[in-house]
Amino acid sequence: MTPMTPHHLRVFSAPTFSRRTAPVASIAADRWALGRIQHAVASARVRLVLWDGFDLPPAGGAPVATIVFKNRRALLASIWDPDLNLGEAYMFGAVEIYGDLVAALNEIYRALDRRTPRPWWLGQRSNDPRAARENVHRHYDLGNDFYRLWLDREMVYTCAYFPTPDDTLEAAQVAKMDLVCRKLALKPGDRVVEAGCGWGSLALFMARHYGVAVRAFNVSPEQIAFARNRAREESLSDRVEFVEDDYRNMRGEYDAFVSVGMLEHVGPADYGALGGLIARSLTAHGRGLLHFIGRSQPGALNPWIRKRIFPGAHIPTLPEVVEGVLEPGDFSALDVENLRLHYAATLDHWRRRFEGAAGEVAEMFDETFVRAWRLYLAGSQAAFTTGSMQLFQIVFARGSSNAIPWTRGT
Amino acid sequence: MTPMTPHHLRVFSAPTFSRRTAPVASIAADRWALGRIQHAVASARVRLVLWDGFDLPPAGGAPVATIVFKNRRALLASIWDPDLNLGEAYMFGAVEIYGDLVAALNEIYRALDRRTPRPWWLGQRSNDPRAARENVHRHYDLGNDFYRLWLDREMVYTCAYFPTPDDTLEAAQVAKMDLVCRKLALKPGDRVVEAGCGWGSLALFMARHYGVAVRAFNVSPEQIAFARNRAREESLSDRVEFVEDDYRNMRGEYDAFVSVGMLEHVGPADYGALGGLIARSLTAHGRGLLHFIGRSQPGALNPWIRKRIFPGAHIPTLPEVVEGVLEPGDFSALDVENLRLHYAATLDHWRRRFEGAAGEVAEMFDETFVRAWRLYLAGSQAAFTTGSMQLFQIVFARGSSNAIPWTRGT
Numbered sequence: 035m036t037p038m039t040p041h042h043l044r045v046f047s048a049p050t051f052s053r054r055t056a057p058v059a060s061i062a063a064d065r066w067a068l069g070r071i072q073h074a075v076a077s078a079r080v081r082l083v084l085w086d087g088f089d090l091p092p093a094g095g096a097p098v099a100t101i102v103f104k105n106r107r108a109l110l111a112s113i114w115d116p117d118l119n120l121g122e123a124y125m126f127g128a129v130e131i132y133g134d135l136v137a138a139l140n141e142i143y144r145a146l147d148r149r150t151p152r153p154w155w156l157g158q159r160s161n162d163p164r165a166a167r168e169n170v171h172r173h174y175d176l177g178n179d180f181y182r183l184w185l186d187r188e189m190v191y192t193c194a195y196f197p198t199p200d201d202t203l204e205a206a207q208v209a210k211m212d213l214v215c216r217k218l219a220l221k222p223g224d225r226v227v228e229a230g231c232g233w234g235s236l237a238l239f240m241a242r243h244y245g246v247a248v249r250a251f252n253v254s255p256e257q258i259a260f261a262r263n264r265a266r267e268e269s270l271s272d273r274v275e276f277v278e279d280d281y282r283n284m285r286g287e288y289d290a291f292v293s294v295g296m297l298e299h300v301g302p303a304d305y306g307a308l309g310g311l312i313a314r315s316l317t318a319h320g321r322g323l324l325h326f327i328g329r330s331q332p333g334a335l336n337p338w339i340r341k342r343i344f345p346g347a348h349i350p351t352l353p354e355v356v357e358g359v360l361e362p363g364d365f366s367a368l369d370v371e372n373l374r375l376h377y378a379a380t381l382d383h384w385r386r387r388f389e390g391a392a393g394e395v396a397e398m399f400d401e402t403f404v405r406a407w408r409l410y411l412a413g414s415q416a417a418f419t420t421g422s423m424q425l426f427q428i429v430f431a432r433g434s435s436n437a438i439p440w441t442r443g444t
Numbered sequence: 445m446t447p448m449t450p451h452h453l454r455v456f457s458a459p460t461f462s463r464r465t466a467p468v469a470s471i472a473a474d475r476w477a478l479g480r481i482q483h484a485v486a487s488a489r490v491r492l493v494l495w496d497g498f499d500l501p502p503a504g505g506a507p508v509a510t511i512v513f514k515n516r517r518a519l520l521a522s523i524w525d526p527d528l529n530l531g532e533a534y535m536f537g538a539v540e541i542y543g544d545l546v547a548a549l550n551e552i553y554r555a556l557d558r559r560t561p562r563p564w565w566l567g568q569r570s571n572d573p574r575a576a577r578e579n580v581h582r583h584y585d586l587g588n589d590f591y592r593l594w595l596d597r598e599m600v601y602t603c604a605y606f607p608t609p610d611d612t613l614e615a616a617q618v619a620k621m622d623l624v625c626r627k628l629a630l631k632p633g634d635r636v637v638e639a640g641c642g643w644g645s646l647a648l649f650m651a652r653h654y655g656v657a658v659r660a661f662n663v664s665p666e667q668i669a670f671a672r673n674r675a676r677e678e679s680l681s682d683r684v685e686f687v688e689d690d691y692r693n694m695r696g697e698y699d700a701f702v703s704v705g706m707l708e709h710v711g712p713a714d715y716g717a718l719g720g721l722i723a724r725s726l727t728a729h730g731r732g733l734l735h736f737i738g739r740s741q742p743g744a745l746n747p748w749i750r751k752r753i754f755p756g757a758h759i760p761t762l763p764e765v766v767e768g769v770l771e772p773g774d775f776s777a778l779d780v781e782n783l784r785l786h787y788a789a790t791l792d793h794w795r796r797r798f799e800g801a802a803g804e805v806a807e808m809f810d811e812t813f814v815r816a817w818r819l820y821l822a823g824s825q826a827a828f829t830t831g832s833m834q835l836f837q838i839v840f841a842r843g844s845s846n847a848i849p850w851t852r853g854t
Binding site for chain 1: 764780842846
């Protein structure tokens with residue numbers, strides 16, 4: 035692989051915090067500030083410590099982790115804008131978390147009031163095709179060899195489906211792809227269009243196991259190159275076409291539309307256009323499936339995640355998607371499933387594999403990158419575990435179509 | 445039984461249309477008006493006829509039915525406000541529909557543009573407890589003997605669930621109750637509260653087959669009396685308490701909340717209060733299920749249905765319910781199923797039984813009542829068949845609860 039140094043430099047090169055432990059004693063104002071943080075997460079069983087050893091134990095119970103602020107700037111910035119700066123300070127080593135990182139984040143998520151709505155996205159700019167391409171590039175083009183270190187064999191970078199909690203990640207990703215195909219009621223000869231196909235695993239799976247013809251869109255050159263290569267290796271190139279283009283340039287008529295893990299990258303300003311596009315693309319009795327990370331209360335994506343991990347992302351509620359995408363397309367929701375705990379399990383697998391390969395990742399990139407991704411993976415696991423984030427699969431069809439499954443078993 | 449003559453008189457006694465066939469020839473203006481109606485449902489294969497025999501065949505295809513306007517008032521009123529007045533004119537015999545009524549209504553529903561949003565309910569008044577009681581009284585207290593003529597043995601007046609399309613209505617209503625219990629993951633000893641319990645069939649089923657204790661609310665005295673009697677007969681009075689009261693007076697803590705076919709009678713102005721009430725009523729790991737008639741595009745309930753059949757009713761979209769009820773209660777949607785075609789099948793059974801008992805119904809009430817209910821049942825069947833209406837079951841739990849089913853099979 036070619037390590038994506040240019041990106042990596044641009045995304046992560048300028049540290050916003052120093053990792054240096056302050057050589058001075060904390061003063062009353064520092065301790066007051068630490069107290070404000072403890073107050074904000076009062077019920078979280080975490081121990082808060084300043085650079086000189088001053089500490090506040092949790093109000094109740096033994097601590098699951100210890101959070102150390104190594105200098106005054108990290109402390110004050112964390113008070114000023116905790117959503118952004120705790121992530122920033124952690125990634126550059128100005129905050130250390132000792133103990134179980136996921137457990138610590140679970141405690142903090144549960145302690146925070148999730149009900150405060152911050153509809154910052156009202157008036158959010160549209161992710162035009164160029165911005166969309168750039169956003170995707172910054173995340174998905176970090177190098178296939180990087181993702182290969184910790185994804186499953188099929189390179190599926192979306193929530194898996196574990197028939198039982200003990201299934202392997204490999205089995206669960208295959209089970210997820212099969213679940214999607216069954217929900218779409220695919221049959222041999224169907225024409226399927228996929229918006230945002232990652233490394234092509236689902237497109238290839240559908241062609242291989244359900245005998246359909248697939249046209250799959252993705253703006254990531256690294257992913258498309260990888261997917262095309264797989265199609266050739268598996269002699270599926272005649273049935274799976276990987277198109278390196280924005281999904282908005284989709285043309286033609288299809289029996290099924292599927293999108294797994296792409297809606298998060300579509301701004302709400304573009305939902306109506308997406309609904310219209312699907313409506314133009316599907317036959318009268320076509321079926322659609324949207325698989326996406328959602329939330330139960332409207333709100334902003336964590337700003338640190340948005341800055342460092344997923345630029346341009348938006349995590350919608352179910353109503354935002356039904357009103358924004360389905361209603362303008364004149365579709366009816368047929369079936370919705372929330373797989374949040376499956377995403378927590380998926381992330382647990384990814385995070386353990388990532389930690390096992392942390393040395394290699396640090397060599398590919400650097401320690402700051404490892405810390406940022408460690409926090410992203412652990413934080414996401416905590417968000418799905420505590421219900422701060424959801425994973426929805428919506429199946430839909432035109433309101434006028436009666437060619438819909440009679441029951442879930444059929 | 446005591447025929448509910450006072451109601452019946454108040455609801456239906458004053459004819460708004462004469463059934464008399466006009467003795468005059470139609471003039472150019474009448475024919476122009478008929479043309480406007482044909483234009484509005486251009487693709488519907490129905491033949492339109494005036495009182496003197498002037499007719500407009502459908503633009504394409506053989507007609508499935510013939511609609512006769514028997515006088516000028518019926519014709520002009522149908523142009524002025526078709527949603528209300530076609531129903532009025534039909535019920536009082538000023539409009540006749542020959543041929544297959546359901547097929548005719550299917551054609552008309554499909555021909556109309558369902559996408560015109562009419563958010564008339566913005567600012568709709570709250571259905572205060574007195575209004576709610578009155579609205580319920582006008583529909584559900586028409587007499588148990590009336591409903592017994594055409595409902596199933598268990599007296600379930602909500603959408604059934606047909607494991608296969610050929611199941612009997614009796615089997616399908618039992619299957620629906622079992623589906624609800626499985627979705628709620630009921631276990632022996634659970635405390636269940638039911639908002640709007642009809643004749644008590646689900647409450648009794650849950651206690652009998654799942655070993656739970658149920659408190660069930662309903663403001664219909666006739667239904668509550670019937671339900672209490674059944675509980676005594678089945679020796680379930682110690683485990684099922686039927687409360688003749690508004691659901692808003694619900695108190696106590698429960699492991700499960702269920703409401704089947706009541707949300708339609710809750711105005712959107714009261715959704716937030718309902719969500720808060722459920723939130724106060726459920727334990728930390730309680731589950732909830734809402735089963736309700738919905739729509740895929742926001743809009744008004746047909747005004748004739750609202751005037752003659754379901755006063756105070758509102759048919760919400762899925763987003764209206766998730767935003768209106770679940771978000772204020774801090775709940776997460778876990779599972780949504782659309783059973784629209786099952787309601788079309790249920791209504792087909794009801795309508796056929798109703799027609800078989802039409803003579804008895806006419807004796808209990810009168811011919812106008814029979815015509816009104818014939819139109820209501822056939823129109824509802826057409827609405828579910830053509831996708832103008834949906835039937836949603838939403839399962840939900842607190843956003844913070846992980847005591848949720850791992851998969852649908854568990």
